[in-house]
Amino acid sequence: xxxxxxxxxxxTLSLAYATVRICISIVxxxxxEMITERSGVFNMGVEGIMLMGAFTAAVVAxxxxxxxxxxxxxxxxxxxxxxxxxxxxxxxxxxxxIAGLAIYLLCVGLSGYLxxxxxxxxxxSPKVETxxxxxxxxxxxxxxxxxxxxxxSVLMFPALLLPIILYIxxxxxxxxxxxxxxxxxxxxxxxxxxxxxxxRYIAVLAGSFFAGIGGAYLSISQxxxxxxxxxxxxxxxxxxxxIFGNVKPAGVxxxxxxxxxxxxxxxxxxxxxxxxxxxxxxxxxxxYILTLLILxxxxxxxxxxxxxxxxxxxxxx
Amino acid sequence: xxxxxxMRGITKRFxxxxxxxxxxxxxxxGTIHSIVGENGAGKTTLMNICYGLYHADSGEIFINExxxxxxxxxxxxxxxxxxxxxxxxxxxxxxxxxxxxxxxxPRKNRFFLDIDELxxxxxxxxxxxxxxxxxxxxxxxxxxxxxxxxxxxxxxYRKANLLILDEPTxxxxxxxxxxxxxxxxxxxxxxxxxxxxxxxxxxxxxxSDRVTVMRDGKxxxxxxxxxxxxxxxARLMVGRDVLLKTAPPSKKIGEVILKAExxxxxxxxxxxxxxNNVSFEVRSGEVLGIAGIDGNGQTELVRALIGLQKLTxxxxxxxGKDITHLHVKEMRDAGIGVIPEDRLxxxxxxxxxxxxxxxxxxxxxxxxxxxxxLDWKAVASNAEQLVEKFDIRTxxxxxxxxxxxxxxxxxxxxxxxxxxxxxxxxxxxxxxxxDIAATDFVHDELIKQRDLGKAVLLLSLSLEEIMLLSxxxxxxxxxxxxxxxxxxxxxxxxxxxxxxxxxYEHIPA
Numbered sequence: 001x002x003x004x005x006x007x008x009x010x011x012t013l014s015l016a017y018a019t020v021r022i023c024i025s026i027v028x029x030x031x032x033e034m035i036t037e038r039s040g041v042f043n044m045g046v047e048g049i050m051l052m053g054a055f056t057a058a059v060v061a062x063x064x065x066x067x068x069x070x071x072x073x074x075x076x077x078x079x080x081x082x083x084x085x086x087x088x089x090x091x092x093x094x095x096x097x098i099a100g101l102a103i104y105l106l107c108v109g110l111s112g113y114l115x116x117x118x119x120x121x122x123x124x125s126p127k128v129e130t131x132x133x134x135x136x137x138x139x140x141x142x143x144x145x146x147x148x149x150x151x152x153s154v155l156m157f158p159a160l161l162l163p164i165i166l167y168i169x170x171x172x173x174x175x176x177x178x179x180x181x182x183x184x185x186x187x188x189x190x191x192x193x194x195x196x197x198x199x200r201y202i203a204v205l206a207g208s209f210f211a212g213i214g215g216a217y218l219s220i221s222q223x224x225x226x227x228x229x230x231x232x233x234x235x236x237x238x239x240x241x242x243i244f245g246n247v248k249p250a251g252v253x254x255x256x257x258x259x260x261x262x263x264x265x266x267x268x269x270x271x272x273x274x275x276x277x278x279x280x281x282x283x284x285x286x287x288y289i290l291t292l293l294i295l296x297x298x299x300x301x302x303x304x305x306x307x308x309x310x311x312x313x314x315x316x317x
Numbered sequence: 318x319x320x321x322x323x324m325r326g327i328t329k330r331f332x333x334x335x336x337x338x339x340x341x342x343x344x345x346x347g348t349i350h351s352i353v354g355e356n357g358a359g360k361t362t363l364m365n366i367c368y369g370l371y372h373a374d375s376g377e378i379f380i381n382e383x384x385x386x387x388x389x390x391x392x393x394x395x396x397x398x399x400x401x402x403x404x405x406x407x408x409x410x411x412x413x414x415x416x417x418x419x420x421x422x423p424r425k426n427r428f429f430l431d432i433d434e435l436x437x438x439x440x441x442x443x444x445x446x447x448x449x450x451x452x453x454x455x456x457x458x459x460x461x462x463x464x465x466x467x468x469x470x471x472x473x474y475r476k477a478n479l480l481i482l483d484e485p486t487x488x489x490x491x492x493x494x495x496x497x498x499x500x501x502x503x504x505x506x507x508x509x510x511x512x513x514x515x516x517x518x519x520x521x522x523x524x525s526d527r528v529t530v531m532r533d534g535k536x537x538x539x540x541x542x543x544x545x546x547x548x549x550x551a552r553l554m555v556g557r558d559v560l561l562k563t564a565p566p567s568k569k570i571g572e573v574i575l576k577a578e579x580x581x582x583x584x585x586x587x588x589x590x591x592x593n594n595v596s597f598e599v600r601s602g603e604v605l606g607i608a609g610i611d612g613n614g615q616t617e618l619v620r621a622l623i624g625l626q627k628l629t630x631x632x633x634x635x636x637g638k639d640i641t642h643l644h645v646k647e648m649r650d651a652g653i654g655v656i657p658e659d660r661l662x663x664x665x666x667x668x669x670x671x672x673x674x675x676x677x678x679x680x681x682x683x684x685x686x687x688x689x690x691l692d693w694k695a696v697a698s699n700a701e702q703l704v705e706k707f708d709i710r711t712x713x714x715x716x717x718x719x720x721x722x723x724x725x726x727x728x729x730x731x732x733x734x735x736x737x738x739x740x741x742x743x744x745x746x747x748x749x750x751x752d753i754a755a756t757d758f759v760h761d762e763l764i765k766q767r768d769l770g771k772a773v774l775l776l777s778l779s780l781e782e783i784m785l786l787s788x789x790x791x792x793x794x795x796x797x798x799x800x801x802x803x804x805x806x807x808x809x810x811x812x813x814x815x816x817x818x819x820x821y822e823h824i825p826a
Contacts, residue, residue, distance in 0.1 A: 172429050174422040181408050181419055188406040191370070192420035192471070193391025306410070314370075 009272050013147040015264055020152060021222060023260025025050070025214040027159045029238035030245075030256040031166060032210030037247050038170065039203030040183035040196075040307045041089060044100025046211045047235025048107030049081050053215025055111040058226035059118060061128040067220040071131065071213065078212020079205050081107065086204040090197055093311035104235075112228050125219070125226040131155060153221040155213070162210075163253040170249065179203060183305030186312040196312050211235065233288065240291045247304040262287040320382055321346040321479055321510045322367070322398075327376035329362055336362040337373070338534040344479070344512060349505055351513040351521045353554055354531035355752040357723075360514045361403070363531075364481050367512075368400040369393040399472025403484040405464050409457035414439040416456055417470045442473050446503055447825045460817075461610060462493035469500065480504065481512045486520060488611060488778060490813035492821045498524055499824065516554075517781070518547040530554055555753050564604070564764045566805075567788045571601030572636075574772035575622075575653075575741045580631035582617055582796075591617040593796045595631070599741065599772040604763065606787030606804075607776045610816050614796035615776050616658065619745050622774075623655055624648045635740065649678060654738025656730055658745040660723075664730040667719035671711050672700035674718050674729050679737055703732040708758075724755030731762055742766055745776045760786060780809055780816070794818050 029046050036043045053074035061070030081103060088099040116122055132154050139150045149156070170176040178199055181189045186196035214234075219226040237259045244258075245251030266283040273283075322344040329337040337359045344350045354360050365371040367378065369387040378385055380396045387393050393400070407416050414435045415422075423434035439452035448466045456464060465485060472480050482501075486494045501511055501524060515521055521528060522542065529539040530553040537553050575598065582592040592614050599605045609615055620626035622633060624645040633641045640651050649655075657663035665674050676685050676696055684695040700714040709728045711721055718726055727747070734742060744763060748756040763786060767773050777783050783790055784804065791801040792815040799815055814821055 174424060174430055177411070177415060177419065177422060177430065181411070184408040184410055185406065188408050188416070188419065191368070191390050191400065191402070191406045192475075193389065193394055194420045195389075 006272065010265070010268050012268075013144065015261075015268050016144075016148045017152075018264035018267065019257065019261040020148060020156065022263045023257050024153060024155055024159045025217045025222065026234050026238050026241065026256045026260055027162065027253065028155075028210045028214030028217065029235055030241040030252050031162045031249070032207035032214070033238055033242045034207075034245075034247055034249070034252045035166065035179070035210075036203050036207030037242055037308060038179050038183050038305060039200045040186060040305050040310065040312075041086075041200050041204055042096045042100065042309045043082075043085055043089070043103075043204060043207060044097050044239065045081070045085050045103030045107070046100075046207075046238055047231055047233070048104035049078050049208050049211040050215030050218070050231045050235045051111050051229070052081055052107045053078050053212035054219040054230055055115065055125075055215075055226050056212070057216035058125040058128050058219040059114075061220050062126055065129060067129050067131045070128070070220050071216050074212045074216035075209050076212070078208045078210075078215070082205045082208025082211075085208070086201050090200050090204070090311065093313070096309050096311075108229065111226075115226070115228060123228055127224050128220060128226075130224045131217075131221045153217065155217050155221055163249040167249040180305070183307055185307060190312075190314070200312070211238075214238070237287065237291060240295055243304070244294055259287060259291065262290055318345045318347070320344065321380065322512075323379040323382070324363070324367065325377045325379070327363060327366060327373045327378075329359075329366060329371060329373050331362075335534050337366070340376070340531070340534070340536050342529055342536060342539070344510060345527070346510055347505065347508055348526040349501060349511040349513055349524055351515060351525040351528045352531060353514075353516055353518065353521055353528060353550060355516060355554060356750055357752055358531040358554075359534040360531055361483055362534075364400065364483055364512070364514060367393070368398060368481065394475045394477070397476065397478040398481065399475055399477025399479070400481040401465065401468040401472060401483065401485060403487060405468055407456050407464060407467060409455070411456060412452065413450055413454050413456060413459070413467050413470075414452035416467055417442075417452075417474050419471075421475065438474070439470065442470055446473065446500065446507075448500065449822075449824045460493075461488050462490075462496065465489070465493075465497065466500070469504075477509070479510045479512065481514070483514045484516075485513070486515065486517060490610065490780065490816050490821075491810050492813050492817060492823070494520065496824045499826075518550050518554075521550065522547055532556060563784070564760065564767075564786050567603050568768055569770070570603050570788070571770060573598045574601050574636055575599040575774065576634045576637075577622070578632045578634075580618070580621055580633070581629045582621055582626050583629055584617075591796050592621065592626075592628075592631075595793075595796070595798050597791055597798060597801060599774050601770045601772055602767060603788035604767050604773040604775050604786050605801075606783035606790045607774070607793055608780055608783045608790055608812050608816055609778075609793035611778050613793050613816075615745070615778075615793060617796070618793070619655070619658070619743060619776060622648075622743060623653060646678075646681075649737070650682070652738060652740035654734035654742045656727075656734055656742070656744040656747045658749075660726055660730055660749075665718050665726060667726075668717060670715045670717050671704065671709070671721075671729065672696050672714040675700040675703050675714075675733050675736075677733065679733075682737075699736075703729075703736060707732040707762075724751050724758075727751060727755060727759060731759055735762065735766055738771070741772045741774070743774045743776070746778060747775070748777075748779075748782060780812060783812075784809060792816055 029050055033043060033046050056077040057070035057074035060073040061067045085099055085103050088094045089096045119125060133151050134154050135151050139146045178189060178194055182196045182199040189196045215231060218230055241255035241259055242252050245255035266286045269283045270280045320343055324340060324342045327337050327340040340363055352360050366373045369389045369392050378387055385396055417439045418435055423431040425431040436452040443450045450463060450466050450470060485497060505511060525542045527541055530537045530550060532554060578596050580592050580595040584591045595618060617626050621628055624643055632639060635651050640648055661667055679685055685692060697714060704714060707728045710725050747759050763773055775786055787804050789801060789803055791798050792812060794816060
């Protein structure tokens with residue numbers, strides 16, 4: 001095969017379409033985790049919350065027949081799990097990484113178990129109704145745009161708007177100032193009469209809300225089924241994107257897009273390059289290997305909130 | 318005169334420690350009222366209760382002769398109290414104005430920050446009291462003295478009538494302190510009341526109208542400034558006659574022991590130059606003090622001298638032997654002892670007991686190691702000796718170090734490092750947080766070691782301590798040694814100016 005032709009068959013507009021399609025769930029989870037980390041809390045349980053979000057959305061959509069109610073339920077379940085994490089990490093002041101890991105393991109077990117209980121056959125939920133895809137008439141005539149953005153999930157719009165909204169909230173509103181202050185020096189907030197604990201709770205719950213939606217997207221929009229462990233590391237990749245993007249809206253968004261692109265690319269490579277030439281497992285591992293390499297190079301230079309991962313102690317001397 | 322604040326019968330316990338014991342204090346409106354006492358006397362605890370950061374176990378607080386409940390800082394702010402903490406409560410990554418207004422930001426259209434108003438109001442208050450603060454600077458870019466003014470701005474913005482300043486001069490140079498006193502006097506002229514917390518008697522005598530002395534959590538006495546003196550206050554404060562005294566001059570200065578030549582280093586994170594051609598020598602029988610404002614390369618210098626900081630160039634030698642590239646353990650074995658900056662982090666393993674801490678880092682050395690195994694008998698007998706010799710107050714040598722007082726913890730480190738270091742002692746902030754008695758002890762030990770012919774390198778953020786102990790003084794500024802002078806040929810003012818980089822612009826009169 002001609003080299004140029006191979007390149008051409010890899011880098012197509014459908015690769016761009018797939019990038020957008022794949023990155024939506026990572027953007028939701030990444031934006032959510034960015035809010036959480038800005039307040040000084042590191043929630044490693046994102047992957048688990050996404051998994052429960054995906055599970056809840058599919059189950060509720062199955063029983064009610066409405067993916068919208070499924071989406072809402074996924075967000076609610078996300079917030080509830082976030083509440084458990086917030087209690088353990090903020091109120092009880094447990095080690096945040098361990099608490100996050102525990103949340104993740106809890107969600108893996110819980111979703112697998114409930115799946116078995118509800119549907120008796122393991123592995124998958126039944127096929128469910130999905131959220132609508134949006135088709136714009138006016139886009140049909142715009143080259144590139146029509147191929148990349150038309151017929152994407154309805155959730156693409158909030159995903160694309162979220163970084164802009166969060167930029168405004170972070171830097172143009174008092175609440176954003178308090179959120180950032182909670183992550184930089186919670187005592188500075190406490191002495192001016194704002195409770196850092198309240199702010200951190202809200203930030204964790206908001207982050208979990210978006211992680212729930214990011215998970216729901218996977219089972220009721222990107223696909224139409226919940227299967228065990230379907231989140232497949234996207235939550236952890238979102239964590240990486242938050243660090244890679246320096247906990248800032250534009251940076252995190254770009255990082256999410258990049259990881260989405262790598263994932264889309266590995267799918268394409270699997271189909272373009274036949275298995276006998278190259279084992280497809282190598283491609284499947286690509287996004288994760290890149291994550292490691294990038295984080296290895298960037299984590300040192302990343303300058304996130306100064307007080308990340310430290311529990312706030314009121315009467316500490 | 319009207320009473321603005323009265324605290325009656327305040328008691329506060331932290332575990333077994335009675336931090337405040339039925340404390341009574343009355344502050345008159347429009348005065349500068351000082352509270353003096355040693356570290357641990359309960360001054361800061363009392364003020365934190367007044368500001369709603371701690372809750373008293375019992376007692377009452379009256380503001381303008383009305384009883385109030387101050388359950389959190391917002392209640393304190395509502396009652397017109399502002400507090401400037403010893404450790405600033407600022408956010409380095411935000412601007413001055415953002416810090417000043419934090420929590421009460423002016424808004425436009427209900428939801429958005431009004432940045433113009435934010436900067437404008439900050440500028441206006443700064444002008445009113447002539448504080449010379451730029452609202453748009455990032456806090457991380459401004460000096461300690463200016464950061465303190467930002468804290469004062471914060472209180473003024475919240476309409477505080479009573480300003481509590483907790484150890485405000487601890488990290489200031491003489492020039493900066495002078496400015497602070499001017500500001501305090503301006504605030505007083507404007508009708509504000511100042512509660513000034515300190516243990517520096519000289520400045521207390523300079524600025525106060527009235528002084529309350531605390532000891533061991535109790536109020537010992539409240540006196541008018543005009544009826545007292547430094548000596549009298551010291552006696553009330555410690556219960557006996559002590560004022561830290563200047564060390565006697567070096568007896569016999571011998572050969573060069575520790576020598577640093579052109580040490581340069583970069584920070585790991587941003588490759589910023591943190592040490593720049595640092596050269597000095599410390600001779601046998603002298604104390605070389607390194608004075609400087611926090612963050613000017615002191616930490617990196619010490620780390621370089623014990624092999625923890627990578628040098629981009631330079632040479633370190635001990636008795637003429639090049640030790641630049643030795644490993645930490647080898648450097649220690651070569652004869653350097655270190656009293657680290659933070660005893661709880663780098664000096665001790667707080668959950669270990671006393672005897673284990675007395676030989677930390679020496680586990681492989683004789684007599685503690687015998688055929689690769691620890692000889693606990695040797696450890697214990699050494700520990701017993703050190704406890705005896707250095708008067709370490711502990712029930713026994715298997716008592717956990719975390720349960721000892723700061724002074725006794727520090728004594729363990731001093732004992733261990735002096736015991737093992739034949740040549741050189743590097744003491745960084747050796748008396749941080751210690752009371753006068755313990756400070757006196759550590760000072761005496763360092764001078765004793767000096768007179769035994771050891772080379773002592775002293776790094777301290779307290780210019781007072783540097784002046785008390787040093788034979789010669791080097792000033793470090795932005796990673797460079799800007800000057801090395803004999804102690805007898807300089808003054809605190811001259812050193813302070815050098816610590817500020819040679820120039821200092823006073824606030825407008």
